[in-house]
Amino acid sequence: MRMRVLCFAALLQIAAGDMYDVIESVAAFVPPPECVFPMNWTAALNASEQALTFADPSILPSLGAGCAIPGRAISHSYGQGRGNELTPLEQALFYGPACPCRTSNSSAAAVEFHTCVAPLYVPEQINLQLANATTVVVSFVSHEPSPPTEPPLARLGLASDGGPPRATLTGVSHWYETSHANGSAACQGPDPARACTVRNITMHFIRFTSLAPRQQYVYQVRSGGNSRPFAWSKVHSFRAPYGHGAAAKSGGSNATRVAIYGDMGNVHGNNMENLRAGCASGAIDAVVHMGDHCYNMGNGNDYHGDAYMQAFQGALAVCPWLPVIGNHESTLGSEHNIDASTEQRYLNETWGVIYGQDGAASETRTARSTATTSLGHLLTRSSFYGAASHGAAPSRTSQWYSIDLGLIHFVILDLNPGPPAAFAGAQLAWATADLAAADANRANVPWVVVTSHYPLYSASFEDAESAHASAAWYEGEVAEHERRGDGTPWSETPGFESCAEGNATCATVKDIVADSIHTLGTLLDAHHVDLYAAGHDHSYSASWPIFGGAPTNSSYVDPKGTVHVLEGNGGVPGAHTRSKLFPCKKNSSHAGGVVPLSSYRMCGFGMSYGRLVTTNASVLTYEHVANAGDHVTDTFSILKTH
Numbered sequence: 213m214r215m216r217v218l219c220f221a222a223l224l225q226i227a228a229g230d231m232y233d234v235i236e237s238v239a240a241f242v243p244p245p246e247c248v249f250p251m252n253w254t255a256a257l258n259a260s261e262q263a264l265t266f267a268d269p270s271i272l273p274s275l276g277a278g279c280a281i282p283g284r285a286i287s288h289s290y291g292q293g294r295g296n297e298l299t300p301l302e303q304a305l306f307y308g309p310a311c312p313c314r315t316s317n318s319s320a321a322a323v324e325f326h327t328c329v330a331p332l333y334v335p336e337q338i339n340l341q342l343a344n345a346t347t348v349v350v351s352f353v354s355h356e357p358s359p360p361t362e363p364p365l366a367r368l369g370l371a372s373d374g375g376p377p378r379a380t381l382t383g384v385s386h387w388y389e390t391s392h393a394n395g396s397a398a399c400q401g402p403d404p405a406r407a408c409t410v411r412n413i414t415m416h417f418i419r420f421t422s423l424a425p426r427q428q429y430v431y432q433v434r435s436g437g438n439s440r441p442f443a444w445s446k447v448h449s450f451r452a453p454y455g456h457g458a459a460a461k462s463g464g465s466n467a468t469r470v471a472i473y474g475d476m477g478n479v480h481g482n483n484m485e486n487l488r489a490g491c492a493s494g495a496i497d498a499v500v501h502m503g504d505h506c507y508n509m510g511n512g513n514d515y516h517g518d519a520y521m522q523a524f525q526g527a528l529a530v531c532p533w534l535p536v537i538g539n540h541e542s543t544l545g546s547e548h549n550i551d552a553s554t555e556q557r558y559l560n561e562t563w564g565v566i567y568g569q570d571g572a573a574s575e576t577r578t579a580r581s582t583a584t585t586s587l588g589h590l591l592t593r594s595s596f597y598g599a600a601s602h603g604a605a606p607s608r609t610s611q612w613y614s615i616d617l618g619l620i621h622f623v624i625l626d627l628n629p630g631p632p633a634a635f636a637g638a639q640l641a642w643a644t645a646d647l648a649a650a651d652a653n654r655a656n657v658p659w660v661v662v663t664s665h666y667p668l669y670s671a672s673f674e675d676a677e678s679a680h681a682s683a684a685w686y687e688g689e690v691a692e693h694e695r696r697g698d699g700t701p702w703s704e705t706p707g708f709e710s711c712a713e714g715n716a717t718c719a720t721v722k723d724i725v726a727d728s729i730h731t732l733g734t735l736l737d738a739h740h741v742d743l744y745a746a747g748h749d750h751s752y753s754a755s756w757p758i759f760g761g762a763p764t765n766s767s768y769v770d771p772k773g774t775v776h777v778l779e780g781n782g783g784v785p786g787a788h789t790r791s792k793l794f795p796c797k798k799n800s801s802h803a804g805g806v807v808p809l810s811s812y813r814m815c816g817f818g819m820s821y822g823r824l825v826t827t828n829a830s831v832l833t834y835e836h837v838a839n840a841g842d843h844v845t846d847t848f849s850i851l852k853t854h
């Protein structure tokens with residue numbers, strides 16, 4: 213019996229987006245023991261199914277019976293708790309690369325799909341995390357039966373030198389232990405029979421420092437020092453960041469070009485291929501992912517997080533990134549959240565402690581985490597090694613940090629709900645100091661961009677029903693399951709929760725947005741932040757400049773406030789639609805939010821991402837790019853004439 217492809221074929225035709233096939237980076241994966249009779253993909257899928265499953269079906273003859281994450285096979289509902297809607301192949305892919313198998317040694321036997329097993333000692337999930345103008349941290353994962361006794365290695369060299377990279381560097385390894393108990397939320401996935409027990413993941417971090425600006429480098433990595441049986445990765449290549457001062461301001465080929473978006477996942481139609489191709493062509497040099505990375509990295513005993521990072525390696529091994537923490541990586545205010553596991557995984561995989569720094573001197577060579585899951589440490593603590601240990605105001609946490617990237621100072625914030633309050637205390641004090649320093653450094657870095665996962669101004673807020681929606685609903689996963697990002701008003705989605713009039717204990721979206729505007733918005737005003745970007749709301753809107761809680765003018769020439777961009781659908785599961793634009797006023801029958809709808813220049817929805825481009829202190833251009841076809845569908849430029 214062939215796979216049940218037809219049931220989602222129509223959905224694939226709706227959104228022919230871009231997602232590459234993951235083949236090479238999972239080539240060492242093997243079929244699991246229960247796959248007794250492996251078979252070739254060409255035999256498992258007919259020609260029509262091959263075209264609906266792989267981005268490039270021509271690779272299938274050479275793939276044979278190998279393991280793969282086919283770029284078009286991952287459904288719109290992947291990871292959204294809709295296990296019953298997934299095909300057998302999609303269910304297998306939830307946990308990692310998959311392979312086709314027969315149920316018996318007969319050519320007429322039924323076809324089934326299984327999740328492949330990761331090899332021991334082989335680097336995977338390779339990603340380059342930006343640290344400062346001359347430093348990136350290569351992060352990767354390996355699977356080993358016990359903690360490595362030697363530090364991880366990297367070979368690094370200039371591509372222009374030719375040949376393989378020769379300089380050997382060492383880093384740190386982190387023995388990560390999942391703590392998912394059977395039946396916990398972290399075990400959620402489409403296969404309820406799959407065991408959810410403690411397992412170990414080894415995470416590695418190696419710094420590439422003193423990089424020459426804009427030069428092409430080659431590198432490869434391995435775990436466990438020089439001892440066997442640890443394996444080297446293949447050689448990857450990347451462009452170094454922009455450098456300081458004149459190197460960053462020379463314009464032309466050194467223009468600052470960055471992709472920026474939130475809410476991606478690794479479903480079909482996302483922007484991973486756009487990012488990989490954009491970095492290769494020079495359309496972008498780095499990626500800012502504004503949170504909600506995987507939906508959710510802790511699910512399926514962290515195998516889902518592994519699958520996401522295995523897929524993302526195709527872009528992030530060659531294109532450095534800045535990760536931002538979203539509600540799908542946070543346990544704060546988790547009344548509606550099932551992601552307690554995910555925060556730990558996220559923070560772990562961005563850990564990278566520097567020995568002897570920040571109290572880390574007592575760590576052993578193979579640092580043992582006290583975290584309880586694995587994506588959590590991917591994204592937060594790595595800042596000790598990465599961006600958060602640098603700059604004018606080091607934050608010491610990857611939940612919030614900043615970096616000068618070419619002509620733009622990026623400030624990364626964590627606005628996940630409290631308690632404590634979303635934007636207060638140590639984060640508020642750090643952001644105040646950082647933005648003051650950045651505003652005083654405009655001669656060197658002329659543009660200041662602030663990001664977090666949550667918007668302060670979104671055209672979606674201005675609908676009366678949306679403004680009075682329950683804040684807990686808005687911040688939690690329940691709402692994200694239902695907000696499909698197709699222009700449907702929130703109040704018309706199943707599961708919508710509103711605060712009854714007069715209920716003083718029910719915080720509304722308007723309440724929490726007003727609070728953020730009062731705290732963070734005031735800071736944006738005080739330090740003349742040029743642009744604030746966010747995700748979470750799975751749509752697109754671009755405001756006119758806003759100051760003091762009100763639009764200042766319907767122009768971007770010499771703006772007297774901050775432009776607010778919402779770019780919240782890099783490829784959200786369940787929001788699988790083509791990018792579309794529309795005048796904001798058409799999306800709301802009556803205002804009820806915090807500013808008039810006329811405060812917004814443009815609205816839209818569907819899978820897309822943003823590009824920030826600047827070559828000097830006078831022009832900062834924003835491009836809204838559809839994932840499907842990589843077309844710029846909307847653009848505007850902030851101009852400074854004096």
Ligand SMILES: [Fe+2]
Nearest residue numbers: 504538539748
């Ligand atoms: Fe979100």
